[in-house]
Amino acid sequence: ETGVTQSPTHLIKTRGQQVTLRCSSQSGHNTVSWYQQALGQGPQFIFQYYREEENGRGNFPPRFSGLQFPNYSSELNVNALELDDSALYLCASSQEWGQGPNTEAFFGQGTRLTVV
Amino acid sequence: LAKTTQPISMDSYEGQEVNITCSHNNIATNDYITWYQQFPSQGPRFIIQGYKTKVTNEVASLFIPADRKSSTLSLPRVSLSDTAVYYCLVGGMDSNYQLIWGAGTKLIIKP
Numbered sequence: 001e002t003g004v005t006q007s008p009t010h011l012i013k014t015r016g017q018q019v020t021l022r023c024s025s026q027s028g029h030n031t032v033s034w035y036q037q038a039l040g041q042g043p044q045f046i047f048q049y050y051r052e053e054e055n056g057r058g059n060f061p062p063r064f065s066g067l068q069f070p071n072y073s074s075e076l077n078v079n080a081l082e083l084d085d086s087a088l089y090l091c092a093s094s095q096e097w098g099q100g101p102n103t104e105a106f107f108g109q110g111t112r113l114t115v116v
Numbered sequence: 117l118a119k120t121t122q123p124i125s126m127d128s129y130e131g132q133e134v135n136i137t138c139s140h141n142n143i144a145t146n147d148y149i150t151w152y153q154q155f156p157s158q159g160p161r162f163i164i165q166g167y168k169t170k171v172t173n174e175v176a177s178l179f180i181p182a183d184r185k186s187s188t189l190s191l192p193r194v195s196l197s198d199t200a201v202y203y204c205l206v207g208g209m210d211s212n213y214q215l216i217w218g219a220g221t222k223l224i225i226k227p
Contacts, residue, residue: 004159035217040219041219042203042217042218042219042220043160043217044217045215045216045217088157090159090160091159092159092160104150104162104165105160105162106162107159107160107161108159109157109158109159110157110158110159112157
């Protein structure tokens with residue numbers, strides 16, 4: 001158990017719809033990152049939030065957006081869903097922004113999104 | 117952003133020591149090297165992190181040569197439960213802390 005919880009665990013949506021995925025970070029962690037993982041591939045970085053501000057973004061279109069709240073929980077929103085958005089969406093929290101000593105990321109179990 | 121290269125898959129047997137090597141030829145000065153383990157339908161789990169030389173914790177060792185262009189994750193006396201995908205990542209201040217994940221190494225442990 002990492003202390004990072006994601007909801008829902010599974011979700012089925014229709015192409016063109018919008019979806020919101022949620023993540024509760026581990027206590028004491030102020031940084032949240034979101035990843036998309038297609039079957040058989042490594043996670044792809046979507047974006048990262050540090051103290052409620054986006055401070056890094058991967059190669060994803062603007063229809064992928066997010067929020068981080070004062071309690072450091074986070075949401076990932078995806079608009080105009082496409083079939084290729086079907087994937088496991090992972091949330092990771094860490095104590096501080098960046099990679100270095102004691103900045104290991106703790107991942108949730110993920111949300112399996114299927115777009116039909 | 118630094119990229120990593122790992123073997124796609126490896127097989128070993130219970131009780132053996134397993135070494136997985138990762139190449140990261142363009143690692144930046146301030147980048148750290150981190151390894152994660154992932155089981156099917158679960159989020160990755162942190163294994164070990166290092167900057168140079170050798171790091172050891174209760175589950176693994178990480179060997180990093182002086183030029184830091186590669187690293188080797190060493191798993192002592194593996195068991196069937198170590199069957200998983202292992203990812204090597206590099207990142208830090210110079211890459212704006214963004215991490216690029218490759219496809220990882222699928223490790224299969226046989227009885």
